[in-house]
Amino acid sequence: MRDTGARRPPGDPPDPGGARTMDELVACLRALRGWAGLSEREVHRRVSRARAARGIPEVPSYDTVHRCFQQGRARLNVDLVEDIARALVGDEAAAGRWRGAHARIIGAVAGSGVVTVADAPPADLPAFSGRRDALRALLGGGHPPAGLRVIEGMAGVGKTALAARAAHLLRRQGGFEATLWVDLNGYAPDLPPADPLAVLDASLRRLGMSADRVRLLTPQARAREFHRRLAGRRVLLVLDNAGDEEQVRPLLPEGPGCLTLVTSRRSLPGLPGARRLRLDVFSPGEAMELLRRTAGADRVDTDPGTAARIAESVGHLPLALGVVAGRIGGRFGWTLADHLEQLLGHRDRLRSEDSVELALRLSYESLAPGCRRLFRVLALGPRPDLDVYAAAALADDDPAGVRARLETLLAANLLREPVPGRYAFHDLVRIYATAQAHEHDPAHARRAALARLLDHDRHAVSLAMDHFAPYERHHRPPPCTPGTPGTVLPLLTDRRSATAWLEAERAGLIATALHAAEHGRPDHTGKMSAILFRYLDVGGHYQEAEALHTRADLTPDPHDRAQALARLGAVRWRVGRDLDAIEDFQQALAAFRGVGDRVGEGWVLGNTGEVLQHLGRLPEAREHFGQALAIARQLRARREEDGKLGDRGVMYEPLGRYPKQFAHPSEALEMGREILGIARRIGDRVSEGQVLGSLGSILRQDGRPAQALNHLRQALTIARAIGHHVAEVALLNELGATLRALPGDGRWARAARYYREAAARAGELGDRYEGARAHEGLGHCRSAAGDAPGARAAWRRAHALFAELGTPEAEAVARRLASLDAADVPPPGYRDEPV
Numbered sequence: 001m002r003d004t005g006a007r008r009p010p011g012d013p014p015d016p017g018g019a020r021t022m023d024e025l026v027a028c029l030r031a032l033r034g035w036a037g038l039s040e041r042e043v044h045r046r047v048s049r050a051r052a053a054r055g056i057p058e059v060p061s062y063d064t065v066h067r068c069f070q071q072g073r074a075r076l077n078v079d080l081v082e083d084i085a086r087a088l089v090g091d092e093a094a095a096g097r098w099r100g101a102h103a104r105i106i107g108a109v110a111g112s113g114v115v116t117v118a119d120a121p122p123a124d125l126p127a128f129s130g131r132r133d134a135l136r137a138l139l140g141g142g143h144p145p146a147g148l149r150v151i152e153g154m155a156g157v158g159k160t161a162l163a164a165r166a167a168h169l170l171r172r173q174g175g176f177e178a179t180l181w182v183d184l185n186g187y188a189p190d191l192p193p194a195d196p197l198a199v200l201d202a203s204l205r206r207l208g209m210s211a212d213r214v215r216l217l218t219p220q221a222r223a224r225e226f227h228r229r230l231a232g233r234r235v236l237l238v239l240d241n242a243g244d245e246e247q248v249r250p251l252l253p254e255g256p257g258c259l260t261l262v263t264s265r266r267s268l269p270g271l272p273g274a275r276r277l278r279l280d281v282f283s284p285g286e287a288m289e290l291l292r293r294t295a296g297a298d299r300v301d302t303d304p305g306t307a308a309r310i311a312e313s314v315g316h317l318p319l320a321l322g323v324v325a326g327r328i329g330g331r332f333g334w335t336l337a338d339h340l341e342q343l344l345g346h347r348d349r350l351r352s353e354d355s356v357e358l359a360l361r362l363s364y365e366s367l368a369p370g371c372r373r374l375f376r377v378l379a380l381g382p383r384p385d386l387d388v389y390a391a392a393a394l395a396d397d398d399p400a401g402v403r404a405r406l407e408t409l410l411a412a413n414l415l416r417e418p419v420p421g422r423y424a425f426h427d428l429v430r431i432y433a434t435a436q437a438h439e440h441d442p443a444h445a446r447r448a449a450l451a452r453l454l455d456h457d458r459h460a461v462s463l464a465m466d467h468f469a470p471y472e473r474h475h476r477p478p479p480c481t482p483g484t485p486g487t488v489l490p491l492l493t494d495r496r497s498a499t500a501w502l503e504a505e506r507a508g509l510i511a512t513a514l515h516a517a518e519h520g521r522p523d524h525t526g527k528m529s530a531i532l533f534r535y536l537d538v539g540g541h542y543q544e545a546e547a548l549h550t551r552a553d554l555t556p557d558p559h560d561r562a563q564a565l566a567r568l569g570a571v572r573w574r575v576g577r578d579l580d581a582i583e584d585f586q587q588a589l590a591a592f593r594g595v596g597d598r599v600g601e602g603w604v605l606g607n608t609g610e611v612l613q614h615l616g617r618l619p620e621a622r623e624h625f626g627q628a629l630a631i632a633r634q635l636r637a638r639r640e641e642d643g644k645l646g647d648r649g650v651m652y653e654p655l656g657r658y659p660k661q662f663a664h665p666s667e668a669l670e671m672g673r674e675i676l677g678i679a680r681r682i683g684d685r686v687s688e689g690q691v692l693g694s695l696g697s698i699l700r701q702d703g704r705p706a707q708a709l710n711h712l713r714q715a716l717t718i719a720r721a722i723g724h725h726v727a728e729v730a731l732l733n734e735l736g737a738t739l740r741a742l743p744g745d746g747r748w749a750r751a752a753r754y755y756r757e758a759a760a761r762a763g764e765l766g767d768r769y770e771g772a773r774a775h776e777g778l779g780h781c782r783s784a785a786g787d788a789p790g791a792r793a794a795w796r797r798a799h800a801l802f803a804e805l806g807t808p809e810a811e812a813v814a815r816r817l818a819s820l821d822a823a824d825v826p827p828p829g830y831r832d833e834p835v
Contacts, residue, residue, distance in 0.1 A: 011035070013089050016101035023071045025101060029084065030069050036088040040066055046087035047080070064583065076102060077583060114510045114544055115194045116384075117202035118181045121167035121238065122418035127294045127322070128165050130286030131158070137277055138166040138261065145170075146234075146256055150271060151263045153279030155187070156319030156356050156428050159263040160240055162279065166261065167238055176236045176259070180206055183384070186243030187265055187427055191382055191511060193243045196250040198543050200226050203251075210725075210764055211540015215575045223250055231255040239263070241427075245270035282318055287311035290318070294325035294413075299336060306336040313343045313358070319426060320359035326413035327363045360432045363412050374405045375414060376441060377449045378425070379433035382515045383508040385424035389490050390508070393456035394449050399488050422504065454516060454524045457509055460489050460501075461531050467498035469534045469722075476531050502535055510544045517551040526555025529564045537570070538724075545571045559600075562591030566604050573611050581611050602631035614769060632671065665702040669695060689718035693731050696738065705741035712738060725761070729770040732758035736777045740784075752781035772801035776813055783820070792820050 014032045019025040033043060044065040051060075060080055068076055068084060081102055086095035138149055151159045170176060180203055184194045200222040204214050207229045217225060230237075230253040242248050242264040248271060252260060262268065267276075282290065291307050292300045300307045310328075314320035328339050342362060364372060377394040378386070392402040406423055409415040414433075415423050425433065437446060463479040479489060492498045509528065517525040529552035536545035549571060552564035569584030585608040592600035609624035672695045680688055696711035712735050719728040732754050739751035755778040762771035779794035795817050802810035 013094065016098050019101055022076065025076070026069065026071045028101075029081065029098075032085065032088050033069065038088065040069060043084055043087055047083045050083060050087060067579075077587060079587070114191075114507050114514070114547060115182065115198040115202050116507045117199065117206050118179075119206055120179055121164045121171075121181050122160075122416075123420070124165055124168045125161050125416075127290065127325075128161060129289040129293050130282055130318075131162050131165070131279075134162055134277055134279065135166060135169070137275075138162075139169060139173075146259050148252065148260045148262070148271060148274040150268055150274045150276045151261065151279055152267055152276060153265070154317075155265055156317050156426070157279050157281060158318035159265075159279055161318070163238055163240060163261050163263050167236060170236055170259070176234045178207070178233070179236045179238075181238045181240065183240045184242045184247055185384075186241045186247065188241070188384070191384065193247055195543075196247055197222065199251055201543060204229070205540070211542065213764065215540065215542050226251075227254045230258055233257060235259075237261070242266075242268065244268070281316040282311070282321065284308060284311065284316065287316045287321055290321055291325050291328070294322065295328035295336075299328070303336045306340050310336065310340050310343060313340065314356075317356060319428060320356045322413040323356075323359040323363050326411055327366055330411060331366070356428050357432065360414070360429060363414060364432075364436065367408070367412070370401075371405045371408050372436075372440075374402065375409060375433055376437035377446075378415075378423070379430050379437055380446055380449055381453060382511045384511065385418060385422045386508055387422055387490065387505070389460065389488060390453060390456060390505075391423065392488060393452045396449070396452055450516075450519075451521075453512065454521060456489075457512060458524070458527055458531065460505075461509065461528065463489050464492055464498040464502050465531055465535060467492055467495045468502065469538075499535075502539075506541065506544065510548055513548055514551050517554050522551070522554035523556055523560075526552045526557055526560035526564060528552075529555075529567060530560060533567050537574075538722075542571050542575050546575075558591060558595045559597060562588050562595060562597065562600055565591055566600070566607065569604075570607060573607070573614075578611050578615055582608060585611070598631050598635060602628045602635075605631070632675075665698055669698055672698065685718055685722050686724065689715045689722070689724065689727060692718070693727065693734065697734055700734070700738045700741055703741075705738045708738045709735070709742070726767065726770075729758050729761045729767055729774075732761065733770060733773045733777060736774070736781075740777070740780060748781045748784045752778055755781065768801050772798045772809065775801065776809065779813075779816065783816075788820050792817065795820075 013035050014028050016025055016028045019028050033040070038046075041062065044060070044062045047060065047065060060077075064077070064080065065084070068080060082095045082099045085098040086092065089095065134151075138151075139145060151163060153159050167179065167181070171179060182194070182199055182202070184199070185191045186193050197219050200219075201214055204222065204226055205211055207226075209225065209229070214222065232255060235253065235258045237251070237253060237258060237260045239248055239251060239260065239262045242262050244264075244266065245268050248262055248268065252271070262271070262274075268274070288300065288304070288307060288311065291311065295307075310324060311321060314324055324339070324343070328334070328336070331339075343358065364375065367375065374391070374395050378391060380394060383390070388399045388403050388406065391406060392399045395402050395405075406415065410417055410423075414429060415425065418424050441449075459479045462476045465476060466473050466479070490501055492501055509532070513525045513528040516522065525548070529549050532548065533545070536542075536548070546568065549564045549568035553561060553568070555561050555564065565584050565588035569581045569588060572578075572584055573581035585604050589601060589604045589608070592598075592604060605624045605628040609621045609628065612618075612621035612624060672691050676688060676691045676695070692711045692715035696708040696715060699705070699708035699711065712731055716728065716731045716735065719725075719731055736751040736754035736758065739747050739754065741747075755774045759771055759774035759778065762768070762774055775794045775798035779791045779798060782788075782790035782794055795813050799810055799813040799817060802813060
């Protein structure tokens with residue numbers, strides 16, 4: 001009997017509030033279905049009926065509903081999850097809790113993927129002192145050490161400073177080929193612990209692996225590749241601020257030549273083979289040495305007893321002692337006795353004996369009002385570090401004045417400078433600064449400071465992207481007027497300086513955008529998704545892109561949300577999650593239709609067609625490409641939105657993929673030339689290159705290879721100029737096919753040159769489909785030249801790749817292999833000729 005759901009199940013329904021991961025949320029959803037006593041089929045029927053009753057045209061398939069109950073998902077369709085919960089519980093408030101739980105989990109997972117792996121340690125502390133025994137243990141006995149060293153100790157004891165000093169000394173001694181330094185954020189107050197998979201991703205890129213190759217590796221394959229690239233090499237790996245063993249274990253090298261330094265506040269007994277160094281507070285002698293170096297040797301030597309009592313008053317804790325020493329060094333009119341009296345007086349008034357709070361409070365209260373305010377506002381938001389321009393935006397002041405106050409905070413040891421020009425808090429200092437901000441600044445003032453930072457980010461990123469991708473300038477908000485207080489922008493003059501700035505700011509920009517989504521400014525997240533899209537995509541920063549576009553789903557602007565969903569689908573496709581990409585594109589398609597954006601609708605249809613084609617679902621791909629072309633025809637016929645036709649060039653890929661959808665090739669060529677003119681008029685190099693490639697493909701298939709060659713070479717020049725590596729490989733393959741179609745005996749060798757280059761580039765990028773096409777074309781060239789063994793080898797490789805991908809080309813290549821005579825040999829004098 002069919003379940004009508006007339007009786008309400010006993011007991012309260014499962015609550016998703018305790019779910020911490022996507023798998024736990026899915027398990028909770030399955031438990032909810034069990035509580036309701038409904039089959040998946042009945043859930044699908046109820047969701048479909050409810051959507052139809054609300055007038056929603058997009059009805060999910062049964063398979064889509066079924067997948068919501070399957071674990072192993074990185075993200076769920078939150079609208080569908082809410083509809084399922086509503087169908088199971090029948091309560092709007094309960095359904096809303098499922099959306100909130102999904103947003104909370106996505107926010108934590110997204111932030112954990114924002115990781116920076118540096119190729120050098122942070123700047124060494126000029127006043128570093130003590131720790132001689134610890135340094136000897138880390139540096140070894142005169143030869144480069146290897147293995148695993150774990151530095152453990154309480155917060156503020158100087159673990160990171162010790163690791164940085166050791167790293168600098170080891171690098172100066174030589175013997176290490178490379179350095180990898182990563183902050184795992186194990187105890188960061190505003191950031192989730194770093195995801196080890198994201199660390200592997202960034203580390204592989206530092207070790208020379210392209211982002212396009214990394215994206216195709218499974219988590220297990222990334223770990224294997226990381227170990228392979230470290231094998232036999234001398235690499236210094238520092239994993240700073242580790243939260244637990246699980247965060248560290250996947251990142252440990254297996255070879256004997258690497259040295260790994262791990263710092264953690266916790267003991268990490270689960271790391272086999274580790275040599276542990278327990279770091280305690282300074283000894284009295286080390287404390288006096290630090291005071292002499294920072295506060296002045298003459299002052300300390302004149303009154304050593306008082307200096308010793310000052311060190312005792314803060315428990316000899318290095319962080320607290322450094323702050324106190326910086327304060328003493330900046331007040332020459334005070335004696336050591338004056339400083340001790342003030343320390344003891346403040347300690348008596350504190351509710352606890354916290355030496356860090358005592359030191360910080362004294363130094364904070366000794367600052368001028370402007371420095372105090374800057375200290376407080378710098379702690380607002382989750383940025384791991386920032387430059388003077390972002391600091392000026394928070395303070396609503398000009399960079400010159402802010403720079404002077406930053407130097408004052410550095411001298412007082414209330415800030416550190418991990419690299420020149422970038423400023424950061426120690427975790428404990430940030431907590432104190434945040435508390436001071438909440439105590440002294442009203443909520444509206446804190447909100448205003450964050451709003452200025454968000455405005456600064458949008459303007460500065462727009463300026464950087466104007467240099468990075470000038471052809472998309474008309475899609476971004478213009479940078480602010482120069483000289484506006486609080487929004488003075490960095491000096492960026494070309495693509496190189498813009499790229500360097502984006503690389504330095506990436507982690508902070510993404511972290512702030514994710515924070516904005518959760519704290520009342522999802523509109524900012526949507527705008528940053530749009531502005532940063534091209535940089536993140538070209539640079540291969542796929543985890544950051546997925547985090548940003550996922551949170552941009554919360555933006556109140558329906559058009560921004562549609563674009564974010566489409567970009568999220570593109571990222572999922574890049575990293576090989578094709579089914580998730582199709583799901584994202586379906587949501588984006590509905591969103592674009594909801595706002596009446598026909599260009600966006602065509603863009604998503606074209607993207608979906610590309611994914612379906614990649615999966616070998618050619619009838620569905622043709623249907624989507626046909627719909628995209630129909631939209632392009634309608635827009636052209638009405639002469640509407642000419643300036644947008646070049647906006648999303650991927651929409652016009654079907655021009656070359658499926659010319660038979662046109663009544664005649666001349667129709668495809670006419671449309672392509674019109675779009676090409678628009679792209680050139682607005683300076684859209686991406687679309688210009690794509691349309692030139694499509695026109696070349698159409699001309700080749702129409703029997704005009706000489707004309708095709710000119711278009712394809714122009715397209716290849718553009719692809720290389722803008723760094724569009726995926727398009728570059730496809731164009732190399734198309735050039736090979738075009739040369740084969742030209743008359744003349746030398747065409748086979750010339751085509752082979754292009755195919756070999758395409759195969760090499762595809763291997764570097766991990767693009768198996770284009771690699772298979774390259775080997776298939778190379779097989780044709782070898783066969784035409786009489787080289788049967790060479791043709792067989794090339795076609796075997798092509799067949800293996802096509803079969804692995806499950807594409808129909810595998811069968812055609814298998815037939816060619818069957819027709820070869822293995823006894824054939826290459827003709828005398830055959831060689832590949834240069835193009």
